[in-house]
Amino acid sequence: MSATPQTSAPALSPPAIAAMKGGAPIVCLTAYDAPTARIVDAHCDLALVGDSLGMVVHGMDSTLGVTLEMMILHGRAVRRGLRRACMVVDMPFGTYEESPAQAFRNAARIMAETGAAAVKLEGGVEMAETIRFLTSRSIPVMAHVGLTPQAVNVFGGYKVQGRGDARARVMADAQAVAGAGAFSVVLEKTPQGLSDEVTAAVPIPTIGIGASAGCDGQILVTEDMLGLFNDFRPKFVKRQAELGAEADRAVAAYAEEVRARSFPGPEHVFADQLKGAAK
Template identity: 75%
Template structure:
């Protein structure tokens, strides 16, 4: 089947069945137009809480709210027909208790049409993930660098080096044991990502991890060159749309100031009654 062939959107069980198979293609999206662009090519489209930084100019993801995630999630859903949508649970929406997590996860699924939620954390979230999955809430886990915990992790640092390797391994085992159908490995050494991928029965999705993971994810604005505040090492630029947009806006501004836009073909003249507008 070609990358653009029509197919129905996969479910979490279908993603789980892809373990060890053809790598999963995942990107973020936050709007309907971008969702439509990603849909023909991706297995999973994530409405990430990175939208706080990418779209709203926040310094981190900590200020993102449930309302923001639901608003953008509903917008992305309108642009999807073949990719599975997953929505991030924002900071503060699931850490208090499993019951809090269930209430907010159910709201996200109900109001966005998402197939699953994603939450950050390993061993400390095992009980919560198990509580959700046993109540029909599919969960994508996220370990390694967890952006919602940057204040305790000391910033956006690689996780799992040296003695910290055992902690990340324990986190991976915990989320798989709890019933997550997949796990994002962010900013961990490639050898550790390969070890986790070989051991876990669920797909691993790398971002700054290893080509040996069961899939890969990037922030779409990073890979298109639209987000330029900073560039993570792992964010390969497949285009430089930010530069293209800057040049286009500069050309528009110059033509307006020179009164060369609008040109005659862009304005309306006197026309006979009944003529098409």
């Protein structure tokens, strides 16, 4: 008996993403649940279960309160909705900074309990040892430099990183994580010229968010891009839809129909069983 034919493309692995350096742009979006994951999977190369879920889904003021358990819960849901996209899960604040051993324990748990292909962690030169420790122990790592939201209190807000004297720091961070074995690196809120220089200087794909069209790929928070998350609107977000406004219109229409008793209508209810009718 012949093997069952492959009916869909195989899931993209971290090495496959790394091999896209300098080629067709890598398309990335966030996902926090299975329905969104299915949509992202149909069009994207990489799905990130980002700790931004703390703000977007749970209404937090920052990502700092996100727990490992929250990331694992959402990671499991996203995994069920993916077939092809490479799944990466953020390591939340406080789960990897203490030591490489701490990072390994928590990264291994994320991968074992969610089925993720890789983890993402924030930091540059200071995290190179940890990235090297993880990658040498079979845990692929996506790095994240520039504006790192978990360090928002150190930066004094969500400010552009890499201007003036900080330019050399961002370059050094990107080169350090690439040298430590990261398969890709997110560049967040870094000037366009610097982003292009980093992309040319490192051998791994750069994934821009508020960086440059010249990066090897792009990522946005899906809810920002769809117009579902309206608490703030970063300059680097281009909205492809205004689903938040459409959802508000739909809920208002539903509420009006319920109060007017026009919903449910005859087509939405079930008739009584007629006497003598067949069951």
